[in-house]
Amino acid sequence: xxxxxxxxxxxxxxxxxxxxxxxxxxxxxxxxxxxxxxxxxxxxxxxxxxxxxxxxxxxxxxxxxxxxxxxxxxxxxxxxxxxxxxxxxxxxxxxxxxxxxxxxxxxxxxxxxxxxxxxxxxxxxxxxxxxxxxxxxxxxxxxxxxxxxxxxxxxxxxxxxxxxxxxxxxxxxxxxxxxxxxxxxxxxxxxxxxxxxxxxxxxxxxxxxxxxxxxxxxxxxxxxxxxxxxxxxxxxxxxxxxxxxxxxxxxxx
Ligand SMILES: [Zn+2]
Numbered sequence: 001x002x003x004x005x006x007x008x009x010x011x012x013x014x015x016x017x018x019x020x021x022x023x024x025x026x027x028x029x030x031x032x033x034x035x036x037x038x039x040x041x042x043x044x045x046x047x048x049x050x051x052x053x054x055x056x057x058x059x060x061x062x063x064x065x066x067x068x069x070x071x072x073x074x075x076x077x078x079x080x081x082x083x084x085x086x087x088x089x090x091x092x093x094x095x096x097x098x099x100x101x102x103x104x105x106x107x108x109x110x111x112x113x114x115x116x117x118x119x120x121x122x123x124x125x126x127x128x129x130x131x132x133x134x135x136x137x138x139x140x141x142x143x144x145x146x147x148x149x150x151x152x153x154x155x156x157x158x159x160x161x162x163x164x165x166x167x168x169x170x171x172x173x174x175x176x177x178x179x180x181x182x183x184x185x186x187x188x189x190x191x192x193x194x195x196x197x198x199x200x201x202x203x204x205x206x207x208x209x210x211x212x213x214x215x216x217x218x219x220x221x222x223x224x225x226x227x228x229x230x231x232x233x234x235x236x237x238x239x240x241x242x243x244x245x246x247x248x249x250x251x252x253x
Contacts, residue, residue, distance in 0.1 A: 065089055066208070072240035074231055075101070075112055081231065083184055087130040088208040089242055090190065091225045093118035099237045112235035113189075114242075117214075117224035124214040126190055126225050128205040132182040137199050140174045140218055174226070175218025178211050184231070191226035192218050 010017065069084040097115035118124035176193035194215025205211060216223050229236040 067241070070241045072229075072231075072236050074234035074236050075099075077234055081184070083130075083182075083186060083241075085130055085183060086207050087241065088127050090129050090188070090227050091116050091118065091126045091214055092120075092124050093214070093224065096224060098239065112237065113191075113226050113228035114238045115224050115226055117222060123194070124223070125210045126193060126212040126214055128180055128207060128209045128211050129188040129227075129229070130180075130182045130186070130207045132180040132188070132205055134178065134199045134201055134203045134205060135181045135187065136177070136179040137197050137201060138174065138177040138179075139196060140177055173219050175220065176212065176215065177218075180205060180211075187230045187233075189226075189228040189230070191228075192216055192220045192224060194223075 065088070067087050067089075069082060070087075071080055071082050073080050093116040095114055096117045097111060099113070100111040174189075174191035176191075176196055178190045178193065178197050178199060180188050180190075182188065190212060192215050193212035194217065195213065197212040199205070199211060214223050214225050220226075227238060229238050229241065
């Protein structure tokens with residue numbers, strides 16, 4: 001068969017070829033769509049937004065180490081205090097970001113908290129640090145804000161200008177948030193919870209009680225818990241409470 005014959009045969013069967021190409025296109029597109037659905041589901045589950053069976057919540061407190069006391073001072077204070085009440089590590093996972101005090105750091109900003117991320121594709125419970133009373137339950141999602149664009153002029157002594165663009169909805173900082181007031185003026189904060197926490201302001205909670213699920217609501221790039229401690233609204237490095245044992249103790253591999 002020479003080229004002319006092939007071309008003629010193709011011309012003769014053009015309807016069949018058209019039909020074949022149409023079905024091929026439909027097949028490829030639907031295959032791609034199914035693949036997209038599968039990957040989207042996997043990513044949603046990994047980020048904690050997907051619905052995972054409730055049985056994956058492990059109610060077994062045994063994995064959660066109970067501590068009895070720790071000594072601490074606030075980040076900017078000199079006085080040492082003791083917290084002598086049972087308390088728990090608030091979730092499962094590895095420490096992905098600790099305290100950052102250098103506000104000029106390129107990655108991250110001032111961050112006086114621990115970010116703890118469970119990399120397992122499951123619902124990961126968040127537990128009350130210690131006995132206390134719910135002080136706030138906030139939904140910081142979708143705050144109307146104005147985006148600002150920064151322009152710095154090196155010639156003009158490095159002066160920066162801000163151009164204000166249209167108002168947009170953006171996810172704000174902490175996402176779904178719980179704040180619990182404990183004894184001895186201590187407070188704990190839990191950010192980025194997956195869904196609205198089933199708690200009421202003024203409600204009593206016990207140390208280790210489940211108060212939410214790790215998520216990525218607010219300013220988060222993945223499922224994790226942002227856990228912060230304060231005394232009289234002065235921030236405390238959570239390391240004082242948890243450095244007594246290895247962090248890997250809370251990573252369930
Ligand atoms: Zn954080």
